[in-house]
Amino acid sequence: MLAQAAVPRDVGLFEFLFGSKYWTGADGILASLSDTVVLCATVVAVATAIAVPLGAGLAHLRRGELSVTWIVTLSRAVPTFAIAGLLVPISLRRGWGFEPWPIFIALLLVAVPPIYLTSYTAVKEADANTVDAARAMGLAERNVLFRVELALATSVILAGVRVAAVQVVATEPIRAFLGGDGLGRFVRDGLGQNNDNLLLGGAILVASLAALTGGLFGVIQRVALPTGVRRLFHRQP
Amino acid sequence: MADIAIRLTDVSKRFSGTATDAVAGLSLEIPSGSIVALIGPSGCGKTTTLRMINRLIEPTSGRIEINNNDVLSVPVTDLRRGIGYVIQQVGLFPHRTVAQNIAMVPKVLGWEKARIADRVAELIELVGLDASLTNRYPDELSGGQQQRVGVARALAADPPVLLMDEPFGAVDPIVRCRLQDQLLALQQKVHKTIVLVTHDIDEALKVADRVALFNLGATVEQFSTPDELLRAPRSEFVERFVGEDRGMKRLALKSVSQLPFDQGTVVDARCAVPDAISVLDNAGADWLGVTSGGQFVGWLHRDDLIPGAELGAGPLRRPAAQVTPSSTLRNALELIMTSATAGAVIVDNDRFGGVVTVEAIRKCLSSEDQ
Amino acid sequence: MTVFGEAALLGEATNPIIRWEWVIDEWDQIQAALIEHIELTFLAVLVGLIVSAVLVAFALRFRSATAPINGLTAFLYTIPSVALFGLLVPLFGLSRPTAVLPLSAYTLLILVTNTTAGFDAVPEPVREAADGLGLTATQRLFKAELPLALPYIITGLRIAVVSTVGLVTVAAIIGQGGLGSLILTGLRRTFWTPMTIGAALSVFLALALDGLILLLGKLITPWSARRRTP
Numbered sequence: 001m002l003a004q005a006a007v008p009r010d011v012g013l014f015e016f017l018f019g020s021k022y023w024t025g026a027d028g029i030l031a032s033l034s035d036t037v038v039l040c041a042t043v044v045a046v047a048t049a050i051a052v053p054l055g056a057g058l059a060h061l062r063r064g065e066l067s068v069t070w071i072v073t074l075s076r077a078v079p080t081f082a083i084a085g086l087l088v089p090i091s092l093r094r095g096w097g098f099e100p101w102p103i104f105i106a107l108l109l110v111a112v113p114p115i116y117l118t119s120y121t122a123v124k125e126a127d128a129n130t131v132d133a134a135r136a137m138g139l140a141e142r143n144v145l146f147r148v149e150l151a152l153a154t155s156v157i158l159a160g161v162r163v164a165a166v167q168v169v170a171t172e173p174i175r176a177f178l179g180g181d182g183l184g185r186f187v188r189d190g191l192g193q194n195n196d197n198l199l200l201g202g203a204i205l206v207a208s209l210a211a212l213t214g215g216l217f218g219v220i221q222r223v224a225l226p227t228g229v230r231r232l233f234h235r236q237p
Numbered sequence: 238m239a240d241i242a243i244r245l246t247d248v249s250k251r252f253s254g255t256a257t258d259a260v261a262g263l264s265l266e267i268p269s270g271s272i273v274a275l276i277g278p279s280g281c282g283k284t285t286t287l288r289m290i291n292r293l294i295e296p297t298s299g300r301i302e303i304n305n306n307d308v309l310s311v312p313v314t315d316l317r318r319g320i321g322y323v324i325q326q327v328g329l330f331p332h333r334t335v336a337q338n339i340a341m342v343p344k345v346l347g348w349e350k351a352r353i354a355d356r357v358a359e360l361i362e363l364v365g366l367d368a369s370l371t372n373r374y375p376d377e378l379s380g381g382q383q384q385r386v387g388v389a390r391a392l393a394a395d396p397p398v399l400l401m402d403e404p405f406g407a408v409d410p411i412v413r414c415r416l417q418d419q420l421l422a423l424q425q426k427v428h429k430t431i432v433l434v435t436h437d438i439d440e441a442l443k444v445a446d447r448v449a450l451f452n453l454g455a456t457v458e459q460f461s462t463p464d465e466l467l468r469a470p471r472s473e474f475v476e477r478f479v480g481e482d483r484g485m486k487r488l489a490l491k492s493v494s495q496l497p498f499d500q501g502t503v504v505d506a507r508c509a510v511p512d513a514i515s516v517l518d519n520a521g522a523d524w525l526g527v528t529s530g531g532q533f534v535g536w537l538h539r540d541d542l543i544p545g546a547e548l549g550a551g552p553l554r555r556p557a558a559q560v561t562p563s564s565t566l567r568n569a570l571e572l573i574m575t576s577a578t579a580g581a582v583i584v585d586n587d588r589f590g591g592v593v594t595v596e597a598i599r600k601c602l603s604s605e606d607q
Numbered sequence: 608m609t610v611f612g613e614a615a616l617l618g619e620a621t622n623p624i625i626r627w628e629w630v631i632d633e634w635d636q637i638q639a640a641l642i643e644h645i646e647l648t649f650l651a652v653l654v655g656l657i658v659s660a661v662l663v664a665f666a667l668r669f670r671s672a673t674a675p676i677n678g679l680t681a682f683l684y685t686i687p688s689v690a691l692f693g694l695l696v697p698l699f700g701l702s703r704p705t706a707v708l709p710l711s712a713y714t715l716l717i718l719v720t721n722t723t724a725g726f727d728a729v730p731e732p733v734r735e736a737a738d739g740l741g742l743t744a745t746q747r748l749f750k751a752e753l754p755l756a757l758p759y760i761i762t763g764l765r766i767a768v769v770s771t772v773g774l775v776t777v778a779a780i781i782g783q784g785g786l787g788s789l790i791l792t793g794l795r796r797t798f799w800t801p802m803t804i805g806a807a808l809s810v811f812l813a814l815a816l817d818g819l820i821l822l823l824g825k826l827i828t829p830w831s832a833r834r835r836t837p
Contacts, residue, residue, distance in 0.1 A: 085802050170687035171688075174689060489675055
């Protein structure tokens with residue numbers, strides 16, 4: 001837990017955002033930023049590692065039809081802040097401290113549903129088409145189609161990962177209110193100190209990161225899809 | 238002479254972004270109380286014309302009058318409430334019962350509940366639906382039933398004009414035939430001015446009092462009765478459109494009762510055999526028909542005539558070719574072609590009503606040609 | 608120096624998951640939090656419904672406005688809640704509007720998307736028949752289009768309500784959190800009971816409201832339920 005941002009009240013908003021003074025240092029913006037990014041990246045990675053095999057596997061085995069609707073309903077009803085808050089005492093009791101487990105698990109619950117859903121749907125659709133085509137054509141054709149379907153499925157799954165990543169980054173700031181740090185701490189400190197500039201600066205930083213994450217994954221999506229498949233994708237009605 | 242219910246004067250419609258008029262200077266007069274079919278190839282503008290009458294499409298120029306009132310002179314919603322409109326996919330409100338669908342316009346017009354209920358029951362019967370369907374929802378009905386409800390709904394406020402856009406196109410041929418018959422029966426009772434757009438020439442010929450055959454741009458190639466369209470097509474376009482078997486189609490429009498009475502080679506049972514034989518000789522025929530007490534009893538071949546015996550004593554062939562006065566000439570011809578006796582017997586309420594021969598049919602058709 | 612005290616006294620005896628005496632003692636506080644939560648949810652969704660209705664009406668009338676409206680609502684949705692609350696504090700202070708405005712903004716994407724889908728689902732022949740019968744645009748809307756769009760609108764409403772309940776807990780950071788404030792209280796005092804109660808009640812509230820709206824939906828659209836039967 002870092003010390004409260006040592007930002008005097010008379011520092012203007014722009015100075016805060018663009019002055020290098022506040023970016024560097026152990027309690028500067030960069031440090032908090034990397035803190036946030038590390039956590040979010042880890043959450044998304046773990047969520048992907050869990051949800052993709054789970055979703056793809058179940059779809060391939062033709063099971064778990066109901067799980068999809070259940071996950072959709074439950075994930076909407078779960079208030080992340082509440083869950084994270086609930087996990088703090090448990091974590092403390094086990095001697096694990098305020099961080100990182102409560103927020104990590106709570107964010108994991110945010111990230112898993114979209115990735116699971118898209119993995120499941122992607123494989124389910126791809127499988128059906130491939131099996132149909134395999135029946136209609138010979139085995140060699142099936143291999144070709146398998147690669148195409150896989151590429152398409154990857155694109156769909158990536159879309160799910162993108163949604164998850166953006167939601168995780170957007171939700172992560174609550175961590176600062178649960179005894180943690182990350183970019184959200186500037187908002188927390190701004191509220192605590194009644195420092196409007198700090199508050200606004202923190203809010204802008206948080207929002208910008210969310211937007212950037214969305215944009216970054218958009219680029220990844222476009223790059224990851226082979227040109228030929230992308231054209232095929234776009235030609236489909 | 239009937240008045241003109243709908244008059245289109247030099248009506249044109251050009252849709253924005255297109256090079257030609259969908260409807261180019263159309264002038265048409267639709268007599269009151271008649272069914273007029275608008276027919277033509279795809280894209281000829283028949284549907285556009287129809288929809289300009291109730292202003293679902295606004296004309297680019299020209300004048301449309303209904304009962305001598307310019308359609309532009311009244312608020313469009315009032316206009317439409319005075320015109321019935323039936324479309325191919327029906328468009329019944331799925332969340333309303335049959336009765337509620339039919340009651341739509343009367344309710345909007347503010348009729349009292351009792352009057353609406355009576356009217357709904359009346360219409361359900363008029364379109365040939367079973368009263369048990371009154372409170373069902375549209376998706377519980379078959380396609381044909383749905384379209385009947387559509388017609389009932391259109392007629393609910395008793396509008397003088399009914400517009401129909403390919404109303405029977407979405408049902409199978411058997412149901413279509415029944416619906417067409419129902420429409421004709423309905424018209425006998427309600428005498429509306431009906432404008433019907435169809436792409437089916439047989440439907441137009443069957444149902445309409447007058448047919449307007451459109452070419453592109455709603456150019457009127459011919460506007461006349463079905464029979465005249467078939468008998469005297471004005472151009473090659475019309476000829477091609479109505480098809481090669483114009484003669485046969487005309488036969489379907491005429492009934493047996495239009496033929497002059499022909500006794501044919503039919504005699505009473507009390508006739509003496511030598512007289513009967515001379516009837517056959519005069520006609521150059523081989524089959525003798527026998528009546529008894531005014532009823533037709535059967536046919537006898539010349540070879541079966543036994544001099545000295547009574548007619549009807551021997552075995553008689555029952556006639557296979559029998560028609561009623563209301564049968565079409567086409568039916569009659571069909572039967573004659575497939576029977577041995579070269580003539581169809583007209584049975585009118587069990588009584589012998591004459592004979593129909595191929596020659597008589599041919600004479601009937603050709604006598605009207607100049 | 609830390610904001611929250613170091614986790615010191617966490618003996619199981621004095622800090623169980625739920626200490627029922629506390630629940631009974633502080634029942635008023637819990638009730639107040641619950642009511643505040645419901646009020647905030649209700650207000651936010653109501654504002655969201657009104658604004659989305661206007662937006663959808665606009666988009667239906669002017670087709671070209673559909674894309675910008677969708678873009679706007681999607682954009683609002685991606686702004687992190689903490690950021691949006693934070694941005695509005697300097698303007699409105701720690702008060703209701705600061706909470707309700709962002710909460711409503713988050714419902715817009717869901718409500719606009721679902722409402723638009725509902726209107727798009729109205730079959731074209733029904734619209735044409737309505738016009739042909741001579742219904743005015745308003746009559747057509749209320750007699751034909753709205754009833755048929757209603758199932759979709761209700762689905763959107765359910766999703767909006769449930770997600771708003773979750774977001775209201777976050778609004779605790781600006782003091783308008785309903786059940787979320789219980790969670791924060793528990794956090795500050797490292798006292799488990801209010802956290803459990805707050806968290807459990809917010810999940811329960813979300814599910815209860817979801818079920819309630821589902822039920823209400825079925826009541827006012829009897830025809831769509833019937834249609835499911837083969």
